[in-house]
Structures are given as C-alpha cells and as structure tokens.
Amino acid sequence: MNSGFVLTTLMAVAIKTPDTTGYMKAGYAAIAILLLGYTLYLWIRARKLK
Amino acid sequence: MALRRSIVVLWAVAAAANAVTLWLVFTYAPIEVQMGAVQKIFYYHVPSAIICYVLLFLSFLFSILFLWKDEPIYDTLAYAMTEVGWVFITVVLVTGPIWGRSAWGKWWVWEPRLTSFLVLWLMYSAYLLLRLFSRGDARSSKIAAVVAIIAFFDVPIVHKAIAWWGSIVHPKKVVLEPAMMWTFFVSMGAVFLLAAAFALTRTWIGIEESRRAEREVAR
Numbered sequence: 001m002n003s004g005f006v007l008t009t010l011m012a013v014a015i016k017t018p019d020t021t022g023y024m025k026a027g028y029a030a031i032a033i034l035l036l037g038y039t040l041y042l043w044i045r046a047r048k049l050k
Numbered sequence: 051m052a053l054r055r056s057i058v059v060l061w062a063v064a065a066a067a068n069a070v071t072l073w074l075v076f077t078y079a080p081i082e083v084q085m086g087a088v089q090k091i092f093y094y095h096v097p098s099a100i101i102c103y104v105l106l107f108l109s110f111l112f113s114i115l116f117l118w119k120d121e122p123i124y125d126t127l128a129y130a131m132t133e134v135g136w137v138f139i140t141v142v143l144v145t146g147p148i149w150g151r152s153a154w155g156k157w158w159v160w161e162p163r164l165t166s167f168l169v170l171w172l173m174y175s176a177y178l179l180l181r182l183f184s185r186g187d188a189r190s191s192k193i194a195a196v197v198a199i200i201a202f203f204d205v206p207i208v209h210k211a212i213a214w215w216g217s218i219v220h221p222k223k224v225v226l227e228p229a230m231m232w233t234f235f236v237s238m239g240a241v242f243l244l245a246a247a248f249a250l251t252r253t254w255i256g257i258e259e260s261r262r263a264e265r266e267v268a269r
Contacts, residue, residue, distance in 0.1 A: 023148050027149060030145060
C-alpha cells in the first residue's frame, strides 16, 4: 500500500521533470523501493523465526 | 547452520556486486545519445527480466516435481521461486513505463510484448493471492502448482512476442558499445546474486515455517 503510494508519487514527479535525468532518478528510486522493500519484508519474516 | 552462514555470505557478495554495478552505471557507462540518461534504467530492467524467466522456470519445474513426487519441499521451493520471480516481474513492469514515458512519450502501449508481460504479472499475482488466502493444506498447494505450470506457458510467449508479432517500442536487436556491454555484464551478475540471495533466504524461511507448523501440530 505504502510502496504503491510512493511509486505513484515518483511517477507524478517524473511527469513534471522535463529532462531524461528525472525519469532515470524515478526509475532507480522505484527499483530501490521494490528491492529494498522486499529485503526488509524477508528480514522481518526471518526475525520472527528466531 | 551452514545454510544460514551461506545466506549471510551470499547477501554480502550480492550487496558488494550491486554497489559496483551502481558505480559503473553512474560513472563508467556513457550516456546514450538518443534516449539520454533514462537509458541507464536498462542495467536493472533487462537483467530483472532475464532473472524472472529463470525463477519462473524453476517454479514451473518444482511445481511439476511436487505434483509428481508429492514431497512438501518441492512446494516450498516452488512458492519461494514464484514469490521472488514476481518481485522481479514487478521491477520490470514498473521501470518499463518510466523509461517508455521519457524515450517514447508514452507510459504504456498495448503491444504484444507489454500485454503478454502484464498477463504474466496478473497470473503470478493470482498464484500469490491463492497462496496467501489458502489454508496451506495439500489441496490448495496442488491447485497453486497447477496455476504455476499454466502461468509458465506465458514466458515463451513474452520472450518470442517481438519475433512473432513485432513491436512498436522494443527493438529486435540491441547493439551496445563496449563500456555499456561491460556494465551490462556486471549488472547481470549483480542482479543474479541478489535473486539468489532472495531465493535462498525465502526458501530457508519457508522450510523453517513448515517445521514450526509441524511441531505445533505434534503438540
């Protein structure tokens, strides 16, 4: 839910950024949110097993 | 204990490889002339697509083995591979429109590659929802295995979509200059290591959770 909100915000920022660097930043921010978000999810699940 | 140690080592190697990749992407790889800086999304977009094919193939394989041998470990492995594969499908599906909006002026085009890839995401989302809302019994595991097997048939369709039906936005062949090629090879390795760390961790969690559930039933 939260990551969906963040991704929508990033896309909204990307629309308003006229150059390709803005889209590149939005793309890498999205990659970071998804991969770090999943890492955090796994870490929380692993911690519950201790 | 040995598995846990391997997971920690794999995470450390994957983190280092991704740090090197990011350094290469932003300092070594040149900016593409036509598309500009946004083309750098390529270094995670394409490896994520290739890795998701590998993970979904493993999910397909373990689902067949589960239905054939009826061993719970294959179900655990299939679930883990599908979940990690879904994460990488999502990376591709989110970064693609951002790249496309900058390079082609459109967020989305209903062309065969994109449409079949969206169908892939929807089918594996259905698989994960099925797992999430089922009771974890043998029957729902078998239904999930059938869904994973059917869903995998979309992978060759996605892969061959451009050759079979053409594409408005995707090129048939990508030619990279040496610096871009080396960066791509390193990013491919880094994403592969990250996917391996995800898959191994998720499998370990699945095994441990199953053990706990068995212990609770035995009490």
